[in-house]
Amino acid sequence: IHPDNFLLSLFDAAPGPVCTAVKRQRAGLHNPPKSAGEFLATLESQGIVQTVTRLRPFTEVL
Numbered sequence: 001i002h003p004d005n006f007l008l009s010l011f012d013a014a015p016g017p018v019c020t021a022v023k024r025q026r027a028g029l030h031n032p033p034k035s036a037g038e039f040l041a042t043l044e045s046q047g048i049v050q051t052v053t054r055l056r057p058f059t060e061v062l
Contacts, residue, residue, distance in 0.1 A: 007051040015054075023062050026044060036062040 011018045026039040034042065037058045044052040055062065 002047070004048045007048060008054065011054050013052060014030050019055070019058050019061060024028075026062060036060070 007042070020037070026034060026036060029039070040052045040055060040059065040062070
């Protein structure tokens with residue numbers, strides 16, 4: 001299973017915990033820190049396209 005499909009199924013089942021996990025992952029980046037938009041762009045460049053599409057409306061809480 002492709003990582004994007006896996007994450008998308010998790011998001012569909014429980015969007016709140018997935019948003020929390022993404023926020024924690026992004027918060028752990030210190031060198032360099034990334035904004036939520038930058039972090040989503042990084043995920044997208046790594047092939048996590050569908051999940052990023054679903055996460056974009058939540059950018060302010062990520």
